[in-house]
Amino acid sequence: MATASLARQIGTAVKQAAKTKGSSGGGWYGPHMAAASRAIAERMPLVDLVLEVRDARIPLSSEYEHLKNCPSSSRRIIVMNKMDLANRSQIKVWMRYFEQHSCFSYGVNSHNKENIKEFLNFIQARVRELKKTNPSSHTTTIMLVGIPNVGKSALANSLHQIGRISAAEKGKLKHAVVSPHPGETKDISSLKIGSHPNIYVLDTPGVLPPQILDTEVCSKLVLTGSIGDYLVGERVIAQYFLAILNLGDEYKKWAKLARNENDRPLLDLRAESLSISELEEKQKGQYPTDHTQDFIVNDVRRALFETISSFHGNMEDEKDFAGLIETEFAALSEAFRLPMELSEEAQNKVASKLLNLYRTGRLGHYTLDRIPCHPQ
Ligand SMILES: Nc1nc2c(ncn2[C@@H]2O[C@H](COP(=O)(O)OP(=O)(O)OP(=O)(O)O)[C@@H](O)[C@H]2O)c(=O)[nH]1
Numbered sequence: 109m110a111t112a113s114l115a116r117q118i119g120t121a122v123k124q125a126a127k128t129k130g131s132s133g134g135g136w137y138g139p140h141m142a143a144a145s146r147a148i149a150e151r152m153p154l155v156d157l158v159l160e161v162r163d164a165r166i167p168l169s170s171e172y173e174h175l176k177n178c179p180s181s182s183r184r185i186i187v188m189n190k191m192d193l194a195n196r197s198q199i200k201v202w203m204r205y206f207e208q209h210s211c212f213s214y215g216v217n218s219h220n221k222e223n224i225k226e227f228l229n230f231i232q233a234r235v236r237e238l239k240k241t242n243p244s245s246h247t248t249t250i251m252l253v254g255i256p257n258v259g260k261s262a263l264a265n266s267l268h269q270i271g272r273i274s275a276a277e278k279g280k281l282k283h284a285v286v287s288p289h290p291g292e293t294k295d296i297s298s299l300k301i302g303s304h305p306n307i308y309v310l311d312t313p314g315v316l317p318p319q320i321l322d323t324e325v326c327s328k329l330v331l332t333g334s335i336g337d338y339l340v341g342e343r344v345i346a347q348y349f350l351a352i353l354n355l356g357d358e359y360k361k362w363a364k365l366a367r368n369e370n371d372r373p374l375l376d377l378r379a380e381s382l383s384i385s386e387l388e389e390k391q392k393g394q395y396p397t398d399h400t401q402d403f404i405v406n407d408v409r410r411a412l413f414e415t416i417s418s419f420h421g422n423m424e425d426e427k428d429f430a431g432l433i434e435t436e437f438a439a440l441s442e443a444f445r446l447p448m449e450l451s452e453e454a455q456n457k458v459a460s461k462l463l464n465l466y467r468t469g470r471l472g473h474y475t476l477d478r479i480p481c482h483p484q
């Protein structure tokens with residue numbers, strides 16, 4: 109399968125980069141991550157609740173290595189963050205999966221206030237349950253752990269903001285650093301999210317294992333942003349995204365944007381495009397946008413839809429598939445208003461712009477992991 113081949117290519121490149129640039133700096137696992145991992149492991153037994161933050165697009169591939177073989181516990185909750193970027197119907201499927209494995213889980217979008225309010229209520233209910241067994245302690249500490257870039261700091265900030273308002277706290281509003289690049293948080297920091305009883309949340313640096321053997325897991329971590337693009341290069345990551353898009357159904361939703369040979373009035377087309385834009389307008393504020401104008405995003409969707417639907421080759425054939433991706437790059441170059449001749453620089457620009465759109469949810473919702481056939 110072509111995606112598997114691209115995944116292998118990315119996985120191999122990531123591994124190679126980690127080997128050559130690894131602990132001496134540049135790779136994803138350096139002395140800093142090792143130190144963070146130790147500090148988190150030391151604190152873990154001391155906290156009341158552990159929220160293992162994962163990326164809802166990859167609920168398994170984004171698991172935190174340190175908790176992998178730990179038995180499920182009432183002190184641990186798997187939080188599938190960035191649920192706004194994942195396939196909506198899949199969130200419930202994954203919650204059921206975790207329940208079958210005796211794990212508490214919850215889907216959140218850290219940028220959505222209502223969602224965070226509900227999540228905070230859920231946490232408070234869990235805290236009350238835990239306090240029944242240990243009523244002596246007055247302060248509750250919750251630790252957020254997870255791999256880089258899954259949104260731990262964004263979640264900590266949102267919980268702090270909402271919790272502070274509902275507790276009518278007057279203290280200074282704190283702010284954990286949030287960034288689209290992995291590895292931004294360097295130290296453990298504490299933010300208050302509730303009073304009576306006091307609840308504190310600890311934001312921690314993202315930690316990955318020193319080695320990732322599974323090349324497909326590697327590729328998904330790169331695509332979703334847990335491993336820096338610089339290790340592999342944006343072009344091959346964009347190709348990997350296109351491979352996923354080509355084999356899925358998400359692009360079919362853009363059929364109404366396609367140019368119609370029967371001369372459909374342009375106004376109609378505008379009206380339909382607008383209804384998608386209006387929907388996005390409503391969603392704005394729920395996730396950061398990348399500032400690409402709506403009409404360009406519509407052109408990108410149309411270019412992708414038209415290229416895939418006019419492809420008559422064999423998707424199973426690697427050469428045909430690579431040809432399709434090449435054609436998509438050319439069509440995207442036009443949609444992004446870049447020069448027609450696909451120089452290396454132009455290809456890199458197409459790749460970078462395409463990844464931005466994917467990562468801000470403007471090219472559909474994708475859950476990249478599949479429920480395993482056998483219990484883990
Ligand atoms: N769409 C969407 N983006 C989110 C969500 N939560 C966080 N992000 C974005 O994801 C990126 C990473 O967020 P951070 O909070 O810095 O991630 P982190 O886990 O703290 O990362 P490290 O500190 O590197 O471990 C930022 O661009 C956030 O704006 C979410 O629920 N939905």
Ligand SMILES: [Mg+2]
Nearest residue numbers: 260261292293
């Ligand atoms: Mg952080």
